[in-house]
Amino acid sequence: MILAEKKYNFRKIEKGYANRTLYINLSKNEIVIKQVTKEMKNIFIGGKGFDLWLMWNSLPKDKIIRWDDPENEICIANGPLGASTYYPGAGKSIVTTISPLTGIVIDSNVGGYFGSYLKMSGFDAIEIQGKAEKEVIIFINGEDHLIRIEEIEDLERISEYSHLKTQKLTKNFAKDSSEKEKQKVSVVSTGPASKHSKWGMLNFSWYNRKRKWASYKQAGRGGIGTVFANKKIEALICRSPQYEAKMNNPADIDTLLKIGKKHKKEIIELDPTHNQMRYVGTGYLPDIMNATDLLPTENFRFGHHPEIADKEIPYKRQVWHDLIEKPGTGADGCWFGCTISCSHHVKDYKVKTGPFKGQKVIIDGPEYETIAGCGSNWGVWDPYWVLEANFYCDTYGLDTISVGTGIAFVMECYEEGIVNKEITGGLELNFGNAEAALELIHQIARGEGFGKIVGQGIKEMKKYFAENYGGESQFLQDIGMEHKGLEFSEYVTKESLTQQGGYGFTNKGPQHDEAWLIFEDVVRGSIPSFEDKAAALTWFPYFRTWFSLQGLCKLPWNDVVSEKNYELPIKDPETGELVQAKILYHVEWYAKYFTAMTGKHSTIDDLIKDSERVYNFQRIFNIRQGKGLREHDSNLPFRAMGPVTKLEYKSRQERYDNQLKDILGVDPTGKSTKEKIKILRRYREDQYTTLQDAVYKKRGWTQGGCPTIELIRELGIDYEDVINIITPHQEFT
Numbered sequence: 001m002i003l004a005e006k007k008y009n010f011r012k013i014e015k016g017y018a019n020r021t022l023y024i025n026l027s028k029n030e031i032v033i034k035q036v037t038k039e040m041k042n043i044f045i046g047g048k049g050f051d052l053w054l055m056w057n058s059l060p061k062d063k064i065i066r067w068d069d070p071e072n073e074i075c076i077a078n079g080p081l082g083a084s085t086y087y088p089g090a091g092k093s094i095v096t097t098i099s100p101l102t103g104i105v106i107d108s109n110v111g112g113y114f115g116s117y118l119k120m121s122g123f124d125a126i127e128i129q130g131k132a133e134k135e136v137i138i139f140i141n142g143e144d145h146l147i148r149i150e151e152i153e154d155l156e157r158i159s160e161y162s163h164l165k166t167q168k169l170t171k172n173f174a175k176d177s178s179e180k181e182k183q184k185v186s187v188v189s190t191g192p193a194s195k196h197s198k199w200g201m202l203n204f205s206w207y208n209r210k211r212k213w214a215s216y217k218q219a220g221r222g223g224i225g226t227v228f229a230n231k232k233i234e235a236l237i238c239r240s241p242q243y244e245a246k247m248n249n250p251a252d253i254d255t256l257l258k259i260g261k262k263h264k265k266e267i268i269e270l271d272p273t274h275n276q277m278r279y280v281g282t283g284y285l286p287d288i289m290n291a292t293d294l295l296p297t298e299n300f301r302f303g304h305h306p307e308i309a310d311k312e313i314p315y316k317r318q319v320w321h322d323l324i325e326k327p328g329t330g331a332d333g334c335w336f337g338c339t340i341s342c343s344h345h346v347k348d349y350k351v352k353t354g355p356f357k358g359q360k361v362i363i364d365g366p367e368y369e370t371i372a373g374c375g376s377n378w379g380v381w382d383p384y385w386v387l388e389a390n391f392y393c394d395t396y397g398l399d400t401i402s403v404g405t406g407i408a409f410v411m412e413c414y415e416e417g418i419v420n421k422e423i424t425g426g427l428e429l430n431f432g433n434a435e436a437a438l439e440l441i442h443q444i445a446r447g448e449g450f451g452k453i454v455g456q457g458i459k460e461m462k463k464y465f466a467e468n469y470g471g472e473s474q475f476l477q478d479i480g481m482e483h484k485g486l487e488f489s490e491y492v493t494k495e496s497l498t499q500q501g502g503y504g505f506t507n508k509g510p511q512h513d514e515a516w517l518i519f520e521d522v523v524r525g526s527i528p529s530f531e532d533k534a535a536a537l538t539w540f541p542y543f544r545t546w547f548s549l550q551g552l553c554k555l556p557w558n559d560v561v562s563e564k565n566y567e568l569p570i571k572d573p574e575t576g577e578l579v580q581a582k583i584l585y586h587v588e589w590y591a592k593y594f595t596a597m598t599g600k601h602s603t604i605d606d607l608i609k610d611s612e613r614v615y616n617f618q619r620i621f622n623i624r625q626g627k628g629l630r631e632h633d634s635n636l637p638f639r640a641m642g643p644v645t646k647l648e649y650k651s652r653q654e655r656y657d658n659q660l661k662d663i664l665g666v667d668p669t670g671k672s673t674k675e676k677i678k679i680l681r682r683y684r685e686d687q688y689t690t691l692q693d694a695v696y697k698k699r700g701w702t703q704g705g706c707p708t709i710e711l712i713r714e715l716g717i718d719y720e721d722v723i724n725i726i727t728p729h730q731e732f733t
Helices: 038-044 048-058 114-120 162-173 221-230 253-273 277-291 317-323 368-373 383-396 400-415 434-446 449-454 458-469 473-479 497-504 518-524 530-550 563-567 584-598 604-624 646-651 653-662 673-699 709-715 720-729
Strands: 002-007 020-025 030-035 073-077 093-098 105-110 125-129 136-141 146-151 185-189 202-208 213-219 233-239 345-350 360-364
Touching: 002 030, 020 048, 020 146, 038 048, 038 604, 048 073, 048 093, 048 105, 048 125, 048 530, 048 604, 073 114, 073 221, 093 114, 093 221, 105 202, 105 213, 105 221, 105 530, 105 604, 114 185, 114 202, 114 233, 125 233, 162 185, 162 202, 162 213, 162 233, 162 383, 185 213, 202 221, 213 221, 213 360, 253 277, 253 584, 277 317, 277 368, 317 383, 345 383, 360 383, 368 383, 368 400, 383 400, 383 434, 400 434, 400 449, 400 458, 400 473, 434 449, 449 458, 458 473, 497 518, 497 530, 497 673, 530 584, 530 604, 530 673, 563 584, 584 604, 604 709, 604 720, 646 653, 646 673, 653 673, 709 720
Parallel strands: 020 125, 136 233
Antiparallel strands: 002 146, 020 030, 073 093, 073 125, 093 105, 136 146, 185 202, 185 233, 202 213, 345 360
């Protein structure tokens, strides 16, 4: 049944912008086309900037918006540099909503074709508000210039499972059964778990003609899929016009071709000797993280498995190389023209458990975060169980990071006796029990049993376990790896104060995409002072934000690095700030790329200023939601800072004892492990507070964590409602 329909006149993309956005209200069955203003492009650039601006103006300003309020929006945008084949990694969508886990804006940068197809169909962004009465499909027909909201009369025919739903809808919404036509369709969907869990995610598809299969990437963090399901959206579908390389109509196509060709050539030549992204994707990382004591193991207690540290672990990159179908062929890019081609898959995996037991399936990935979260963090070292968790999280619509970190927390609670078999319904959730973990995932998807509790997230579990099972609140806080309500992504930060700040001071919670500085801090030791750390924790979040303004992937920037970058000094001799780590050789290319696409001359400093503006705007959005200040950046779980248990301390006793002696001047001789942990804790928490002071000062914030009015005026976002929100927080109390 068609609930609403709108024809529109197509306009050419101009210098990377479609210059219109699409608004859909599911409560009113309303479809509205909005114009993109010059101010939007100058101030908010695109991508996440557009998403935030659209949400800022559409959400009621007289109350704090809950995730399940009809007024909450899901916004999806591309960017001016997206939907281009001239440069690698230019096919990203940026998704925002108010998170069920955090109560503030969550954003995800996701691959697949949808964002690019949306722009090619005539829209820089889509915002979806309201709630449908029954399950609906939103169809953007970019070929025939038609937008439609359709009520689904027979849900069973398209399947509740995302991998089957995606195939069915790709086939149904293609003009015919040819591979060429299927490739024009991109589907955004979730699975049954999103209806029962706050860990719901979205799958963004692209049809791979070599696989003959619609694969997908995930907008995973913060429960975006949960909001999608709550609005009763069964799928969001875009059928694109035939893609043409010049559709973005860049201002200077010759420069784009020149620098794009150079970067693509560099990737193809250097990737085999760098991280081998074209061979194993992010599967190269577990090997490195384990060797540097940074791989989360058994709920972040360890950085490697203590019993097998000297043995061959089953997470070497060769393991994934052998499992992945046709590695290194360059056939697995999630957008046309991306030479990184990191989105690999495993073919004909035979499922061990659940509703698809015994069937052979295609599995997209696995990515590093899934390998670490649903593997080592559970004490599981069998790659086939990782693939099992990967498959079911994808088709159920669950974020593998939150599932991995969340179930690891449950496993430790089980081993500590906080929960038992009676509470878990008979599940023996010891570390290493992959089969029990998979059964918990099945329960989460069905909204049944102990899984119904677990699927609400670690923040809720901490409270529930204390109130109902007698868990000690401080211990649960210390070992429950969430902050602001969002589960930690998969890096052990005990020895990296910089990464602790990178997680703690984020706008959305502990996700590495804002400031992944752990390698520089721990391995290279290149940011030792508080001034160094504050500078890094200002520049890197800003530049990483820039990719989400543009519709770009950051992997081409930092995972294959030209040797010319290493000809630069590690630090600027005048400012002392990092140079090599910024990969400035590539940053300069991006400045030229933006100039050539938009015709707006931009330097490296201009890129950072654009990002700083949006980054601070998002911070203020959080304050509008009743959060976003110093108190909300504080109180990391102590396991992110240091050892909580005797077991942890003793696993690195020599290291910790030496720190007590060498740094604090404390003789550990004769002191109990409990006493030593207490001394170390006081020191590390003080270090975090000192870092907070330094970062806030560097970013131009008050010591209460609020952007100053002077900064907001300098950035050009001193709108009356913005000033009204931050004015009460200009004094630190």
